[in-house]
Amino acid sequence: MVERVIVAVDGGPASRAALDWALARAEDVPLSLELTTVVELGWSPVGGPEDDFQPVYERALAEATRFVAQNVPAVKATGVVRRGVPVDELVRASSAADLLVIGTNKTSALAGAVHGTLPLRLAAHAHSAVVVVPAGWVAGGDRVVVGIEDDGTMDAPLDVAAAEATRRAVPLELVHAWSIPATLGVDYGAAVPFDALIEAHEDILARALERVRAQHPAVDASATLVQGAAAPALVEAAGRAALLVVGTHGRGAVAGLILGSVSHDVLLNMPCPVVVVPRSRPTAESQRSGAPE
Template sequence: MPRTVTVGFDGSPESRAAVDWAAREARLRALPLLLVNVWEPVPEPMGRSPMLGPSAQQGWAEHGVTSVGPGARQILRGAADEVRRRHPAVDVGLEQLTGRATEELLKVAVDAELLVLGSHGRSGVAGLLVGSVGLHVAAHTERPVVLVRAGESADDEHVRDPSGAVSAGTPFRPVVLGLDAAHPDGTLVRFAFEAAALRNTALRVVHDPGHGSPAGRGPHEGAEPDTAHGHGDVLGGALGPVGALHAFRQEFPDVEVVEESPPGKAADRLVAASREASLVVVGRRVRHSPLGAHLGPVTHAVLHHAAAPVAVVAHS
């Protein structure tokens, strides 16, 4: 059974942008799209409380919803119908869940090729607090998570023609990869190369100054991949970004790779690069320690300030 591109939907503007992005990603990957809504039941007095926030109350009011459970299903079906109308080639499925949003999304992420969530929301329909939920899920799942803000829709990756439709003839902007040159990881690099290849666009690799060479060649440039151990071992040690990228350049020869090592803080450099990107790819190291899972400071900053959708890829 193929994995799905799974997207959390709660009726908020952020989640609608996430659905739009996820539908196009499902089309690019030729995978089914699964729309998931998580209803977090609350006691009736609390359900009527201003604690839910004005945007949540307004969202329900705009859709004429008076009962949270059935209303959520109604909005979910409407979103699916809109996806089918705009992306007829995409196979769309629905799943209505009940429970804590973070727990349920972590469960559905296990069977997903990637999980797409809205980001920077204040509060969403059915209590899905987009910002906090997205950050928590990105920090705890081992599947790639893409966070999309409201406004980061099709016209941010393409240019719309006068009719308002996305122009298929306009190329995607580059994919930006934030690479820790001292500890490059094959899972992260592969995801970025695949994303660039799917979009038929360039890959901009932003790494620390002082690593790599201006000519794009290093002492390990000619090293062949260790097929017995996979790319993860090839990227270990002190190969640096040049050696780390070499195996994937061979595997994805049509992807133009541009290496950059501008001065400044890593997060600032990635945020600046995101302004001309279709997607920013950053990593999260899987930690098995008493401190538990968490996002690093660079990834956390990029999620809050990037001008493009951000993919968080867990790696060892």
């Protein structure tokens, strides 16, 4: 099956990283590549009407398309200019994609807060999986890391992570973090049922590992249980990874809040590309044909 990949282009170093990531993927994954830029209606970073700035977007898109044609001629890339609110247009485009790839500048907490907004909103609302690639990305890493949630919504991220580990011929590390529930209160530490709490989280991780080994027996999978906050645990584990895979609970305002509870911190400190996978992950083909998810 040919994978449909959309890359958001704006001419900056972050979008170049996103394009580089997609082209690296094209080396061993059959894909169709759409390069897209969004001209935001009624807004221009130079203070004039959007029509005054549209040629800049179009030039960036043309340069990216030309780069692909000259350097990776086996990949056929099409360029599309969209007009509207960037997040809305990209979410709409994702309905016909398998992957939506976007770059991010995460050079500091402030930069991450500003430039990370669009990736976060896309990850919360997109129909497809969203790949967020840090500016300056270079290929590397010796594993794929996947975050395991504790609410039973792990299937889609696990499948994506296992497929990526298989494709890259690298191990898969499952990471699950746990902490003492705030409702127990810090003053009642002696009453916390540590053994039962640890056992419950060990069981979550064991079931996830069992699922991977049953459905993806060729994958060299391992599991790591960490006491502490999820985001720092994932960031630390992903420091030696080629890819970090996390899940989200779907689309909509509530989903955005759920996503942000962990992924916001991950995207501010991401050491490698991050794939955010919705709970239900239809393929582009199924969405075009109306097939059930």
